[in-house]
Amino acid sequence: MQYIQQILFVALSAVSIWLFAKKIGEIRRNILLGKDENFNDHASLRWKNLLLLAFGQKKMFSNPLVAIMHFIIYAGFLIINLEVLEIVLDGILGKHRLFAAPLGSLYNWLINAFEFLAAGVILVCVIFLSRRNIIKLKRFINKDLNGWPRSDANYILITEIVLMSLFLTMNATDLVLQERGNSHYPVTGQFYFSGLLSGLFTGLSDGTLVAIERTCWWLHIAGIFAFLNYLPYSKHLHIMLAFPNAYYARLDVQGKMKNMPSVQNEVLYAMQPELAPADAAPPARFGAKDIFDLSWKNLLDAYSCTECGRCTDACPANTTGKLLSPRKIMMATRDRMEEVGKNINANKQFTDDGKSLLHDYISVEELRACTTCNACVEECPVSISPLEIILELRRSLIMEESNAPQEWNGMFSNTENNFAPWKFSPDERDKWSV
Incomplete structure (x- = not known):
């Protein structure tokens, strides 16, 4: 019977890891559909960003209470899952609490620390569920999240509550079996939270306790494997991608816009034709119409989005009732990548589907509403820049489709002819002072 359980466990582990790796490979491929861009400069500063923004969650602490609650879930996810290593080795080797003997009293301390984190995760998840579904904070009931995105967040929080509850129940029944001297359950010392729960199980027989403990053990690890494979389809992929995204964050001064060398050269060659190379080719495209025209960093941003809505909450255009939502810009970019990925899976290469990120996923009205104030970039806790995509x-829109409001065209014309946005020649510019 033990060998059958080991074989089942190894099979479950192998299938789960293979499916996860396959999906992660597809996501990596989708990100690399973007244009190449080099981010290998200033390695020490990039590591500092990774430590402060991803590990330290620096930007979250603008609201200390929420930051602390989020940090508890974050720490719980990272630290409690160290316990998964023992569970995996137990499952493969047919052991139980493999690390208990080698670690001695340290083992009891570690499990107690995990239990405190587990209890904290349950409490914080209940609070976060309440904020989303009872209090209904504005940024969580925004229409951006209608449908699957809103359900996704709830599913994750509920799953974490279930996983942590299984962990505590497993330990509680384990403690009772230890006290009864069951040979398969080595004595580890008392656990605080599961010790409080153990009284609920003292009246049960050994067989029933073992059944409950084993059921919780299997559901706990199976739930973790299920969560692992749910992650790439969820906004919670940011749990993994926040780290590379923080490392590859732009180091330029906030608000600095990238010039387009192709445009600069076009202007230069128009003014000084003698400088134009004989074989100069016109730019293939100005700006971006689809994901293929964006940088791979823009696409990594889209997959890293937490859908927290802090960017949209800070956006002055959105606050005044305009259609623009920086969060929706990132979600739409990710949706387009996923559709392109499915197209490639089906056809072995991308086959034109008649759609594009511009127009089909993101509207002209949304783009025109942006004031380029950089508030969305400043607010994002994981260094995402919706502004670059916008x-x-x-x-x-403007350079490929000549699609701009009349007011903009007037400004462009004045800038070109008068070197300023106003309709005054340079010679008359000081007349206002008279």
Whole structure:
């Protein structure tokens, strides 16, 4: 019977890891559909960003209470899952609490620490569920989250509550079996939270206790494997991608916009044709119309989005009732990547589907509403820049489609002819002072 359980466990582990690796490979492929861009400079500063923004969650602490609660879930996810290593080795080797003997009293201390984190995760998840579904904070009931995104967040919080409850129940029944001297359950010392729960199980027979403990053990590890494979389809993929995204964050001064060398050269060659190379080719495209025209970093941003809505909450255009939502920009970019990925899976390469990120996923009205104030970039806890995507799409609108409001066209014309946005020649510019 023990060998059958070991074989089942190894099979479950192998299938789960293979499915996860396959999906992660597809996500990596989708990100690399973007244009190449080099982020290998200033390695020490990038490591500092990773430690402060991803591990330390620096930006979250603008609201200390929420930051502490989020940190509890974050720490719980990272630290409690160290316990998964023991569970995996127990499952493969047919052992129980493999690390208890080698670690001695340290083992009891570690499990107690895990239990405190587990209890904290349960409490915080209940609070976060209440904020989303009872208090209904504005950024969580925004129409951006209608349908699957809103359900996704709830599913994750409920799953974490279930996983932590299984962990505590497993330990509680384990303690009772230890006290009864069951040979398969080595004495580990008292656990605080599961010790409080153990009284609920003292009246049960050994067989029933073992059944409960084993059921919780299997459901706990199976739930973790299920969560692992749910992660790539969920906004909670940021748990993994926040780290590379923080490392590859732009180090330029906030608000600095990238010039387009192709445009600069076009202007230069128009003014000084003698400088134009004989074989100079016109730019293939100005700005971005689809994900293929964006940088791979823009696409990594989209997959790293936590859908927290802090960017949209800070956006002045959104606050005044305009259609723009920086969160929706990132979600739409990710949705387009996923659709392109399915297209590639089906056809072995991308086959034109008649759609594009611009127009089909993100509208002209949304793009025109942006004031380029950089508030969305400043607010994002994982260094995402919706503004870069907005600017690239807007460049395509104006320079590829000549699609700009009349007011903008007037400003462009004045800038070109008068070197200023106003309709005054340079010679008359000081007349206002008279």
